[in-house]
Amino acid sequence: MSLSWKAAAARWLDMAYPRWCAGCGGPTADAEGFLCWNCLSAIPFVQLPFCARCGDPIEGRVDHAYTCYTCTADEIHFERARSAVRYRGVAQQVxxxxxxxxxxxxxxxxxxxxxGCVESQFTDLEADAVAAVPLYAARERERGFNQAALLAAALARRLRKPFLSGVLRRIRPTPTQTHLTAPQRAANVKGAFEVRKPVWIEGQRLLLVDDVMTTGATVNECARVLKEGGAARVYVATLARG
Ligand SMILES: [Zn+2]
Ligand SMILES: [Zn+2]
Structure with a gap:
């Protein structure tokens, strides 16, 4: 009996990419993914309490709806941001x-x-389409892909919403933000993005995707230009939260 195309492809993939856990390097029995049960159960999910606006988790106990200092003091252009996991431990490694x-x-x-994060944190009616935070073109060529666009495209397929590939463009390279303070990050990304096809987003409610959100300066600047370009609302979903 001949193998189905999918089974043949899976067998080839097993040879090309042995099923070793992407977290700990041990064998994985999970047929679907590349994380073993130990690593899956060690994933540091974002849990309450967190800021109602930007989703930034806080330590300790809060019994009332809470908005963080940044969201109170700064101009926030997105409606709400949520992340699936903390950017640490096995999640950071993978x-x-x-x-x-x-x-x-x-x-x-x-x-x-x-x-899973988007399903639990946003209603189906909140977004008309999905967009991704772009990389600067030279950076994307060097890396070969834009991780945010890969995640956004897959999310759009799962949500059955259009993915507006390339609707945003990064018009200048921005130095790495790792060692910058929050105000420095905001200045670093100011004016770094433009909307390429305003006609795509006119009156649209967008779900903007990035891989990691730290201070939120990047997604906030993207939300600002998307709204300036005509988007009605911008929600933000990131895989990880720093
Ligand atoms: Zn593992
Ligand atoms: Zn906040």
């Missing part, structure tokens, strides 16, 4: 492998996490 080592086979695991 996301770094995906992004910097092109371990693209872990994407199905990441897709499930992001989709």
């Amino acid at each position: 996301l770094r492998a995906f992004k910097y080592d092109a371990a693209l086979w872990v994407q199905s695991d990441l897709d499930r996490l992001l989709h």
Whole structure:
């Protein structure tokens, strides 16, 4: 009996990418993904309490609806941001492998996490289409892909919404934000994006996707230009939260 196309492809993939856990390197019995049960159960999910606006988790106990200092003091252009996991531990390890080592086979695991977050944190009617935070063109050529666009495209398929590929463009390179303070990050991304096809977003409610959100400066600047370009609302979903 001949193998189905899918089974043959899966067998080839097993040879090309042995089923070792992307978190700990041990064998994985999970037929669907590339994380073993130990690593899956160690994923640091974002849990309450967190800021009602930007989703930033806080330590300790809060019994009332809470908005963080940044969302009170700064101008926030997105309606609401939510993230699936904290950017630490096994989640950070897998996301770094995906992004910097092109371990693209872990994407199905990441897709499930992001989709689960969106399903639980947003209603179906809140977004008309999905967009992604763009990379600067030279950076994307160097890496070979834009991790946010891969996640956004997969999420759009799962949500059965259009993915507005390339609707945003990064018009200048921005130095890495890792060692910058929050105000420096905001200045770093100011004016770094433009809307390429305003006609695509006129009056649309958008779900903007990025891989990691730290201070929120990048997604906030993207939300600002999307709204300036005609978007009615911008919601933000990121896989991880720093
Ligand atoms: Zn593992
Ligand atoms: Zn906040």
